Amino acid sequence: MDASEENNVKAVRRSKEEKKLLRKQIKASHTLLKHEGIHTTPQLTRSLVVANGGLGNSVSREELSAALKEMGEVESLLMPPHKPYAFVTYRCEESALKAYTHLNGQKLQCGESSVMLYLAYVNSVTYEEEASVPLPEGLVLLEDFVSPEEEALLLAAVDWSSTNEDVTAQKALKHRRVKHYGFEFRYDNNNVDKDKPLPAGIPAECLPVLERCLRNGQINVMPDQLTVNQYESGQGIPPHVDTHSAFEDTILSLSLGAKTVMEFRHPDGRVVAVVLPGRSLLVMKSESRYLWTHGITPRKFDMVPACEQQSPDHVTPEPGTRSNLTLSKRGTRTSFTFRKIRPEPCRCAFPSACDSQGAPSTLSPSTPSPPALPCCHADAARLEEEYVHRVYDAIASHFSSTRHSPWPRVCHFLSSLPPGSVLADVGCGNGKYLGVNPEMIAVGCDRSSALVQICAERGFHAFVSDALNVPLRTASCDACISIAVIHHFSTEERRLAAMRELVRLLKPGGHALIYVWAFEQEYNKQRSKYLKDHNKEHNGKENLTKNTSEDRREPHGKSAIQNSGHLEEGYEPVGKVTDGKLSVHTNRTAFNTQDLLVPWHLKEGKKPGEEESGDGVKRNKRKEKSKKVLTNQTRTDSNPGLSPGFDATMSPGLRLETDDATHSPGSKPSPSGTTQTSSSHLKSESESHLTAVFHRYYHVFHQGELEQLCSQVDGVKVQSSYHDQGNWCVILEKD
Numbered sequence: 001m002d003a004s005e006e007n008n009v010k011a012v013r014r015s016k017e018e019k020k021l022l023r024k025q026i027k028a029s030h031t032l033l034k035h036e037g038i039h040t041t042p043q044l045t046r047s048l049v050v051a052n053g054g055l056g057n058s059v060s061r062e063e064l065s066a067a068l069k070e071m072g073e074v075e076s077l078l079m080p081p082h083k084p085y086a087f088v089t090y091r092c093e094e095s096a097l098k099a100y101t102h103l104n105g106q107k108l109q110c111g112e113s114s115v116m117l118y119l120a121y122v123n124s125v126t127y128e129e130e131a132s133v134p135l136p137e138g139l140v141l142l143e144d145f146v147s148p149e150e151e152a153l154l155l156a157a158v159d160w161s162s163t164n165e166d167v168t169a170q171k172a173l174k175h176r177r178v179k180h181y182g183f184e185f186r187y188d189n190n191n192v193d194k195d196k197p198l199p200a201g202i203p204a205e206c207l208p209v210l211e212r213c214l215r216n217g218q219i220n221v222m223p224d225q226l227t228v229n230q231y232e233s234g235q236g237i238p239p240h241v242d243t244h245s246a247f248e249d250t251i252l253s254l255s256l257g258a259k260t261v262m263e264f265r266h267p268d269g270r271v272v273a274v275v276l277p278g279r280s281l282l283v284m285k286s287e288s289r290y291l292w293t294h295g296i297t298p299r300k301f302d303m304v305p306a307c308e309q310q311s312p313d314h315v316t317p318e319p320g321t322r323s324n325l326t327l328s329k330r331g332t333r334t335s336f337t338f339r340k341i342r343p344e345p346c347r348c349a350f351p352s353a354c355d356s357q358g359a360p361s362t363l364s365p366s367t368p369s370p371p372a373l374p375c376c377h378a379d380a381a382r383l384e385e386e387y388v389h390r391v392y393d394a395i396a397s398h399f400s401s402t403r404h405s406p407w408p409r410v411c412h413f414l415s416s417l418p419p420g421s422v423l424a425d426v427g428c429g430n431g432k433y434l435g436v437n438p439e440m441i442a443v444g445c446d447r448s449s450a451l452v453q454i455c456a457e458r459g460f461h462a463f464v465s466d467a468l469n470v471p472l473r474t475a476s477c478d479a480c481i482s483i484a485v486i487h488h489f490s491t492e493e494r495r496l497a498a499m500r501e502l503v504r505l506l507k508p509g510g511h512a513l514i515y516v517w518a519f520e521q522e523y524n525k526q527r528s529k530y531l532k533d534h535n536k537e538h539n540g541k542e543n544l545t546k547n548t549s550e551d552r553r554e555p556h557g558k559s560a561i562q563n564s565g566h567l568e569e570g571y572e573p574v575g576k577v578t579d580g581k582l583s584v585h586t587n588r589t590a591f592n593t594q595d596l597l598v599p600w601h602l603k604e605g606k607k608p609g610e611e612e613s614g615d616g617v618k619r620n621k622r623k624e625k626s627k628k629v630l631t632n633q634t635r636t637d638s639n640p641g642l643s644p645g646f647d648a649t650m651s652p653g654l655r656l657e658t659d660d661a662t663h664s665p666g667s668k669p670s671p672s673g674t675t676q677t678s679s680s681h682l683k684s685e686s687e688s689h690l691t692a693v694f695h696r697y698y699h700v701f702h703q704g705e706l707e708q709l710c711s712q713v714d715g716v717k718v719q720s721s722y723h724d725q726g727n728w729c730v731i732l733e734k735d
């Protein structure tokens with residue numbers, strides 16, 4: 001080939017790449033318009049939207065900012081929380097042009113992974129910032145309360161290596177380790193034995209700090225109880241109210257070491273995230289102490305204001321409504337929580353949260369009533385965000401640790417695909433189907449970035465995507481699978497849209513396999529494993545039986561679900577949507593409604609590292625463990641519709657690196673305030689466990705419903721349909 005031929009080939013290749021880039025860019029612009037209402041323009045302007053360069057893609061402000069600054073002087077960089085895009089405005093158009101030319105279609109390295117950036121000009125940067133939420137009443141954060149020297153002294157005062165556990169009641173909880181001084185706080189009854197002081201009182205090193213608090217008026221009596229919590233990155237404490245009957249009003253929490261974000265939740269759904277820097281003192285009094293829950297979501301990154309000096313309170317509304325946020329990596333944090341034992345019953349002004357005044361244990365945060373079935377697209381999206389996406393992100397690692405047996409009939413479908421077939425697994429979870437047939441090219445996507453991260457760690461190709469809008473070319477796949485995904489869409493319209501999207505990806509003649517959870521758990525006189533396991537539970541497996549029955553009468557379930565004082569209602573299996581609200585299903589029982597919330601329990605109290613991700617041996621071990629301790633819904637590999645698990649997110653061995661969003665599923669109010677229910681709450685449990693209950697939304701399909709849905713999709717026919725262990729399944733073929 002002579003030089004001119006070579007140049008021609010290069011030019012052709014270049015133009016092919018350019019075309020490809022253009023296509024991708026158009027697609028990105030289209031998505032921005034469709035989902036976010038962002039209009040891009042072909043005209044050169046100073047502002048650009050950077051698709052894939054958002055906090056929602058785990059891109060940090062620093063990383064993006066560094067790349068953008070290389071192109072010219074940046075006037076502003078707006079990174080809306082949780083979004084997969086950012087806006088940049090340059091001082092002049094030349095810089096914007098340079099950024100467009102050099103960064104569009106280029107990879108940005110973020111941490112160990114990279115994202116492909118697509119840039120487009122915008123006429124205006126339209127992102128509505130909401131006013132920041134005030135701190136809960138009675139909450140005060142005092143920064144730099146102790147000096148670095150005092151911090152070192154206090155940290156050194158805690159001897160974690162001590163084997164004399166009786167003295168300080170040291171405990172390795174699953175999500176953190178704790179030591180108690182003065183009195184032990186017992187996680188089994190969420191209270192203290194007031195007549196059993198511990199041999200070790202509050203360490204002398206704390207006294208100067210406490211005296212300062214007395215002098216400054218933060219407290220008016222000397223505390224006599226100290227709990228030291230130590231959190232590694234990825235660990236947390238479930239949302240709770242410190243038991244009223246155990247402790248007096250004021251609670252001091254001194255943060256040492258790495259900063260973290262503590263979320264405060266009001267029963268009306270308001271959530272305030274407070275950044276606690278190292279060496280700061282948090283004073284919780286009155287409403288913030290008695291009524292709001294406080295908790296730390298277990299994750300490895302927090303969203304914090306990008307410019308910390310600006311905001312003395314470090315308050316960010318949740319879900320994030322400020323755009324000047326960045327990701328902050330967590331490190332080890334040690335907190336000293338000082339409290340005064342309460343000798344008499346509490347007579348606070350918050351009886352709904354007061355155990356002395358008849359409310360359930362204070363560790364159960366009060367949360368509002370469950371959501372109603374959505375009546376519009378926006379409501380549906382919010383419901384799914386709260387009751388599907390956040391839950392899966394929260395349970396991702398445990399979910400993954402219990403999902404290792406691929407379903408035989410799904411495997412059969414995959415194995416029968418010819419070598420070289422391109423497969424898309426939409427809603428791939430931990431990727432358990434991506435490696436089934438090594439002869440094919442399999443790519444997965446999932447709405448949960450935490451699960452996608454697990455796929456990546458396992459060496460699978462996966463990306464974060466909503467099933468309604470998969471960024472793959474039309475007709476690019478020989479086969480698609482959607483296993484236990486479509487039942488999480490809360491309107492028929494959205495279920496249909498998900499199906500259409502799946503079909504869009506297929507080549508003519510391509511096949512899609514779809515599994516959804518069935519209303520009919522008994523079919524052809526055969527009960528599904530899901531129901532059968534219920535029987536087992538009633539035949540002697542003691543701790544399982546206990547879990548099941550607890551599900552039914554768990555008193556705190558009540559407060560989480562309906563927030564009233566009658567313990568028996570609200571957590572009963574409810575046969576229909578009552579007063580417009582979704583009902584809560586009782587696990588391992590037959591369904592009696594199609595749209596429901598399936599409770600799911602996260603336990604705290606296991607030893608750290610018990611569930612590590614890793615090889616098959618470890619996984620098997622985990623499975624054994626799981627059998628012993630998991631609550632009823634955790635042994636549900638027999639049904640892909642159920643995400644099993646005790647708390648995985650709090651499991652150190654399985655923590656994910658990219659948990660940017662806040663997570664405690666259910667912990668945030670929806671932006672509109674229409675779905676205010678928390679999808680998780682805490683209950684106290686015996687055996688030193690704390691259990692958080694999560695609720696996932698499901699629409700279980702009646703017989704024939706899946707086929708009926710398929711019939712509304714043009715250009716595809718149902719090749720076969722069947723019932724498989726409590727699921728309705730179809731294989732579609734594209735015309």
Ligand SMILES: O=C(O)CCC(=O)C(=O)O
Nearest residue numbers: 227229237242253335337
């Ligand atoms: O770590 C903290 O700051 C809070 C600890 C806490 O809430 C507790 O132990 O009750």
Ligand SMILES: [Fe+2]
Nearest residue numbers: 240241242294
């Ligand atoms: Fe607390």
Ligand SMILES: [Zn+2]
Nearest residue numbers: 244346348354
């Ligand atoms: Zn009280």
